Amino acid sequence: MGRASVLLTVFGLLxxxxxxxxxxxxxxxxxxxxxxxxxxxxxxxVITSRVANRMNxxxxxEFHVQIPKNAFISRFRMMMDGQVYDGVVKxxxxxxxxxxxxxxxxxxxxxVRSVGRTMEEFKxxxxxxxxxxxxxxxxxxxxxxxxxxxxxxxxxxxxxxxVEDFKADVHIHEKAGIxxxxxxxGLSTKALANAIxxxxxxxxxxxxxxPTVDQQKNCDSCGEEGMNGDLVIAYDxxxxxxFGDIKTSDGYFIHHFAPSSLPRIPKNVVFVIxxxxxxxxxxxxxxxxxxxxxxxxxxxxxxxxxxxFDREIIHFKRELVQATALNLEGARGFVRNIEDRGxxxxxxxxxxxxxxxxxxxxxxxxxxLILLTDGDPTSGVTNFDTIQSNVKQAIAGKFPLYxxxxxxxxxxxxxxxxxxxxxxxARRIYEDxxxxxxxxxFYDEVATPLLTDITMIYVGGTNLTKTNFSQYYNGSEIVVAxxxxxxxxxxxxxxxxAISSKQKVTFxxxxxxxxxxxxxxxxxxxxxxLTVKQLLExxxxxxxxxxxxxxxxxxxxxxxxxxVTPLTSMVVTKPEGESSETHHKPKEREEPLPxxxxxxxxxxxxxxxxxxxxxxxxxxxxxxRTGTPFEWKPFVYDGFPTRRxxxxxxxDGFPTRRxxxxxxAPVSHRFLMKTVNDTYPLCFDIVGAVIVKLLxxxxxxxxxxxxxxxIKNGGFKEIVIHVGADFHIKVEPERISLQQGQNITHYTRxxxxxxxxxxxxxxxxxxxxxxxxxxxxxxxxxxxxxxxLWPVLRKLPSAGDTEGLLALNHVQYEEVxxxxxxxxxxxxxxxxxxRSTAVDLRIRRPVxxxxxxxxxxxxxxxxxxxxxxxxx
Numbered sequence: 076m077g078r079a080s081v082l083l084t085v086f087g088l089l090x091x092x093x094x095x096x097x098x099x100x101x102x103x104x105x106x107x108x109x110x111x112x113x114x115x116x117x118x119x120x121v122i123t124s125r126v127a128n129r130m131n132x133x134x135x136x137e138f139h140v141q142i143p144k145n146a147f148i149s150r151f152r153m154m155m156d157g158q159v160y161d162g163v164v165k166x167x168x169x170x171x172x173x174x175x176x177x178x179x180x181x182x183x184x185x186x187v188r189s190v191g192r193t194m195e196e197f198k199x200x201x202x203x204x205x206x207x208x209x210x211x212x213x214x215x216x217x218x219x220x221x222x223x224x225x226x227x228x229x230x231x232x233x234x235x236x237x238v239e240d241f242k243a244d245v246h247i248h249e250k251a252g253i254x255x256x257x258x259x260x261g262l263s264t265k266a267l268a269n270a271i272x273x274x275x276x277x278x279x280x281x282x283x284x285x286p287t288v289d290q291q292k293n294c295d296s297c298g299e300e301g302m303n304g305d306l307v308i309a310y311d312x313x314x315x316x317x318f319g320d321i322k323t324s325d326g327y328f329i330h331h332f333a334p335s336s337l338p339r340i341p342k343n344v345v346f347v348i349x350x351x352x353x354x355x356x357x358x359x360x361x362x363x364x365x366x367x368x369x370x371x372x373x374x375x376x377x378x379x380x381x382x383x384f385d386r387e388i389i390h391f392k393r394e395l396v397q398a399t400a401l402n403l404e405g406a407r408g409f410v411r412n413i414e415d416r417g418x419x420x421x422x423x424x425x426x427x428x429x430x431x432x433x434x435x436x437x438x439x440x441x442x443x444l445i446l447l448t449d450g451d452p453t454s455g456v457t458n459f460d461t462i463q464s465n466v467k468q469a470i471a472g473k474f475p476l477y478x479x480x481x482x483x484x485x486x487x488x489x490x491x492x493x494x495x496x497x498x499x500x501a502r503r504i505y506e507d508x509x510x511x512x513x514x515x516x517f518y519d520e521v522a523t524p525l526l527t528d529i530t531m532i533y534v535g536g537t538n539l540t541k542t543n544f545s546q547y548y549n550g551s552e553i554v555v556a557x558x559x560x561x562x563x564x565x566x567x568x569x570x571x572x573a574i575s576s577k578q579k580v581t582f583x584x585x586x587x588x589x590x591x592x593x594x595x596x597x598x599x600x601x602x603x604x605l606t607v608k609q610l611l612e613x614x615x616x617x618x619x620x621x622x623x624x625x626x627x628x629x630x631x632x633x634x635x636x637x638x639v640t641p642l643t644s645m646v647v648t649k650p651e652g653e654s655s656e657t658h659h660k661p662k663e664r665e666e667p668l669p670x671x672x673x674x675x676x677x678x679x680x681x682x683x684x685x686x687x688x689x690x691x692x693x694x695x696x697x698x699x700r701t702g703t704p705f706e707w708k709p710f711v712y713d714g715f716p717t718r719r720x721x722x723x724x725x726x727d728g729f730p731t732r733r734x735x736x737x738x739x740a741p742v743s744h745r746f747l748m749k750t751v752n753d754t755y756p757l758c759f760d761i762v763g764a765v766i767v768k769l770l771x772x773x774x775x776x777x778x779x780x781x782x783x784x785x786i787k788n789g790g791f792k793e794i795v796i797h798v799g800a801d802f803h804i805k806v807e808p809e810r811i812s813l814q815q816g817q818n819i820t821h822y823t824r825x826x827x828x829x830x831x832x833x834x835x836x837x838x839x840x841x842x843x844x845x846x847x848x849x850x851x852x853x854x855x856x857x858x859x860x861x862x863x864l865w866p867v868l869r870k871l872p873s874a875g876d877t878e879g880l881l882a883l884n885h886v887q888y889e890e891v892x893x894x895x896x897x898x899x900x901x902x903x904x905x906x907x908x909x910r911s912t913a914v915d916l917r918i919r920r921p922v923x924x925x926x927x928x929x930x931x932x933x934x935x936x937x938x939x940x941x942x943x944x945x946x947x
Contacts, residue, residue: 102136103127106240106938111228112945113247115322115329116219116554117601118228119945120146124211125938128203137200138211141231144195147604147638148645148658150214153201155650157930159762160201162645162658164637166630170644170657192505194231199647199656210932212940216638218604221311221333221552222520230284230306232262237291237301243284245308251320251331252313256280261304266293271306282308318582321569326562327598328536330569333552338576340524341440343395344373345380347428349448349481351419352385358449358481358506359415365514366410372522373398378440380431381409384424385417386454395435420455421448422462425476429469439577441524441546442474444497447504447514448490449481459489467496475499475545479517482506492615498545523549526573526580531555535567540605547573556602597946603636611641742787745913746880747926748934751887757899758913758926759934768942769794770851770879772872777846779879780947781866790863790916794853795947796844802831806842806853808862811835840919848873851881856916865916880942886934890927899929906933 106125111118120142128134142148151162203209219226230243247253256275262284263271270286284306291297296304312320319332346369348362366381373379377398381391391409396402425446432442456462470476476497478490481504491501504513526547533539539557547553559567571582610629614622626642633640639660647656743760750757761767761783770779776799781791796804805812810823813830822828828835836843842853850870856863868881891898891905899908911928914921931939 102134103129104234104236104238107234107238107242108240108940109230109243110945111230111243111245113219113226113228113245113249114597114946115249115601116221116226116331117597117604118217118219120215120217121940121945122211122213123938123940125208126203126211127208128205131205133202133204135200136203136209137198138213139196139198140213141194141196142213142215143217144193145220146215146217147607147633147640148197148213148215148660149637149639150212151197151199151645151647151658152212153199153647153649154210154212154932155201155203156207158650160648160650162647164634164639164643164645166634167642167644167659170646170659192503195661197658199658201649202653210938210940214945216600216604218554218601222550223516224550225309225311228308229260230262230308232302232304232306234301237288239288241286241291241302243282243306245280245282247280247308247310249278249312250322252278253280254311254313256282256308256310258282258306258308260307261295262286262302262306264295264304265297266290267297267302280310318569318571318584321584322598323559323564323567324598325596326559327556327602328533328559328567328569329554329556329598329601330531330533331552331554332531332547332571332582334525334582335549337525337549339374339549340527340576341374341376341378341437342522342524343378343380343432343435343437343440343442345382345395345428345431345444347424347444347446348381348383348413349419349421349424349446349450350383350385350389350413350415351417351450351453352415353419353450353484354481355415358510359413361511362447362481362514363410363413364511365518367407368511368515369518370398370403370406370410372519373403375399378435378437379406380428381406382424382428382431383413384420384427386420387417388420388424388427390427393431395431418454419448419450419452421446421452422456422465425462425466426469429466429476432474433469441527443521443524443546444470444474444476444499445479445518446476446490447479447481449485451484451486451489459486463489463493463496466493470497472498477502477517477521479504479514481510488615495612495616520551521546521548525549526575529553529571529573532570532572533557533567534570535560535563536569538602538606540602541609554605556598556605558602600636603632604638607632607636607638607640742785742789744783744788744790745926745928746931747913747915747917747924748883749885751885755890756913756924756926757886757888757934758911758928759931760928761931761939766944766947767791768879768944769866770849770868770877770881772849772877774876775847775872777849777872779851779866779881780944781864782947784861784863786858786861788914789858789861790856790865792863793947794864794866796833796851798831798833798846802833804830804833804835804844806844806864808855808864811837811842846872854916854919856921867917883936897927899927899933901934903933906930 104124104126106123108123109120110123111120122140124138126136128136153160197213201209228245232243234241247256253275256273258271258273267286267290270284270290272283274281286302291301292299294302294304314333314335317334317336319330319334321328321330346366348366350359354362375398378395379398380395383389391406425444428444428446432444451457452462456465466476476494476499478494478499478501480487480490480501487501487503494501502517504510524546527545529544529547531542531553533542533555536557537560540555542555544553569584573580573582607629610625610632614625614629617625629640630642632638633643639645639658641660641662643660645658647658649655742764743762745758745760748757748759764783764785767781767783769781770777778797779794781794784790784792792807794806796806801816803814805814810821813820813822813828813835815830822837825838827837832846834845840855844851844853848870849872850868852867852869854865854867856865866881871877871882886901888899888901890908891900897908897910898905906929908927908929911926912923913926915924935942
């Protein structure tokens with residue numbers, strides 16, 4: 076049970092020399108954008124940073140950010156000198172070989188590491204030539220968890236200096252409707268409050284944070300070095316339907332279940348508190364403070380028990396007692412007298428807590444067992460497996476066990492496994508000034524049970540995520556995803572059966588309808604994300620062949636969807652001559668490595684060799700520096716680029732290997748630019764099967780996006796037109812689909828359709844869409860037997876405030892010849908160019924024309940990434 080927040084943390088961009096940091100005047104973070112799109116509680120966040128080397132010599136520029144622990148990195152790329160360097164997700168073992176080799180040669184090697192309660196650190200670097208620029212782009216994904224009745228997105232910004240073009244954009248789209256949106260945090264104070272704009276419609280919300288350079292110096296934790304604080308966006312959705320909301324798309328579904336209008340169930344809660352010697356000082360003081368607050372929140376129909384333990388067990392009472400004023404006053408006295416002493420007998424203490432709950436069952440109540448400890452078992456039964464077996468047998472599935480591990484001395488994997496075996500979760504409590512609030516915050520999450528013994532049933536569904544839950548608490552949410560057999564929504568019947576107070580209740584989709592308006596592919600990624608998360612938990616509980624099977628399934632999903640999980644790593648490729656880096660995802664159960672291990676300034680081979688040897692405590696077997704590096708070479712198979720790489724035999728006996736992964740799409744699509752006075756055309760390339768912002772007109776809620784195909788110059792495989800949240804037109808080569816609300820109509824023949832303010836005229840090889848004075852023609856072309864689309868804007872909306880590739884102005888430029896090189900000079904300055912060709916797809920019968928090829932970021936009014944979107 077994790078914290079209900081997405082942490083979008085920008086820990087800053089650092090520019091590092093080999094020995095010392097350069098002057099701030101030597102480098103320029105001229106743009107830093109964070110774009111987060113949340114659809115159906117699934118957040119996709121893209122952090123884009125653009126940095127320029129202002130020096131007259133090459134410099135190493137470092138990209139350094141923090142991301143949420145619950146998130147999976149799904150994409151990383153660097154763009155420099157017109158080249159794109161993509162990160163590749165591989166198995167952890169394959170990537171570890173490369174990581175070990177890099178370290179043994181004295182080279183830098185990256186790793187994602189835990190840096191606090193909720194964050195992980197991603198860091199990489201690249202050498203940038205004098206007066207050149209580099210763009211870093213990191214994408215990560217996370218399913219938001221609901222706690223305390225809300226979802227939270229947290230943006231933490233510390234760019235190390237004011238940034239001229241700093242933007243954070245959050246767009247939330249919830250079909251169920253958004254009940255409230257709130258913005259708070261340290262970055263919402265003083266002058267920075269004026270940089271925040273918030274818009275809340277029925278089903279959508281936007282938060283924009285565009286601080287000026289002066290504003291970035293003026294908040295509670297800001298200064299001359301710029302921002303250092305957080306921005307928190309909290310929201311929740313409408314919950315009129317007790318069944319929750321269920322969405323389907325392309326054979327997948329996701330069900331969010333969070334009924335709120337239910338009577339609370341009285342609870343029986345037993346706290347088992349470690350008071351061993353290691354709890355001395357602030358730990359035991361904060362534990363007492365948290366328990367006193369918790370006792371104040373118990374309702375009179377709740378029953379409770381208190382146990383403190385070291386090598387002995389001390390009871391408040393040997394049975395559950397009602398939370399009357401008299402009993403609560405006695406319990407406060409017991410808590411105030413808890414003192415640290417002795418060793419740690421976890422086995423006896425947890426078994427005694429389970430015994431108290433088992434001996435005092437109450438019909439119509441919900442029982443909970445909570446353990447707080449900061450160390451390993453050191454007396455009584457000390458074998459982890461034996462303790463886990465004893466506890467599982469004692470609880471016998473009748474109530475959940477929640478284990479709170481205080482600090483990093485505790486064996487968190489032991490607690491995590493024991494909790495998962497008993498329908499609970501483990502949570503680390505961090506040693507900090509607010510540890511008492513962390514304890515109280517966790518208790519609040521489970522303080523109000525509403526349902527027990529919940530079973531989620533999906534007739535017509537398969538490959539389901541977890542469907543049985545011990546308890547459901549007020550302010551939380553149960554999420555289930557899966558596939559629909561044969562994509563047959565007609566026979567798909569969801570239902571929820573549970574116990575509410577003293578009676579069995581059934582929740583069903585009474586209106587018989589489901590929402591199918593979610594963007595293509597999104598629900599499949601939600602299903603994959605949730606499945607991988609749950610498989611990793613399940614894998615912890617298994618052994619032998621069963622463990623290997625679950626491990627393999629989680630690994631295959633991680634590779635298929637490009638997730639960096641504890642089973643995979645991302646290899647960050649770099650320009651020739653620079654070593655690649657390998658980034659792993661740590662597990663919460665792993666203690667963070669020492670800071671020096673990740674940021675060691677040591678550069679020599681001997682220094683690193685001695686350091687690794689001393690760190691590991693044993694002899695370090697390291698490869699000679701002369702070892703052959705990897706040679707990663709993508710190749711094309713049957714016309715499609717493939718993630719297949721090989722490296723040559725190495726001098727240390729490693730064999731040549733070839734790894735195959737799902738198709739990748741580093742293909743390019745060439746676009747022609749309109750020029751002033753019809754001069755020689757300019758052209759630029761967009762790399763990858765990305766989603767392009769074609770035309771956005773917020774004033775009329777008109778949004779047109781296109782999905783580029785996965786073959787070179789294959790145009791668009793679909794173009795989607797949105798008006799608000801309820802009206803959508805999807806154009807594909809073989810058909811168009813019109814959606815109004817939840818009604819979808821498909822057209823496969825020539826038709827003329829009027830829908831709302833739109834007229835859609837479809838003939839054999841083109842579709843014409845008009846919206847007021849806007850006229851868009853979408854042509855159908857064919858290449859090697861494969862059909863694709865190309866949009867042509869015949870008339871721009873007369874109202875202003877339009878943006879997108881179709882709304883670009885004509886470009887004025889001149890050619891500049893220097894020696895044997897050709898350069899193009901525009902309002903942005905000069906850049907290298909080359910004579911090339913492009914197929915003009917803007918006409919019915921495409922022809923090849925000459926053009927002057929230049930980088931996209933140079934010809935466009937804003938960086939190319941501003942013309943890309945996360946979802947269609």
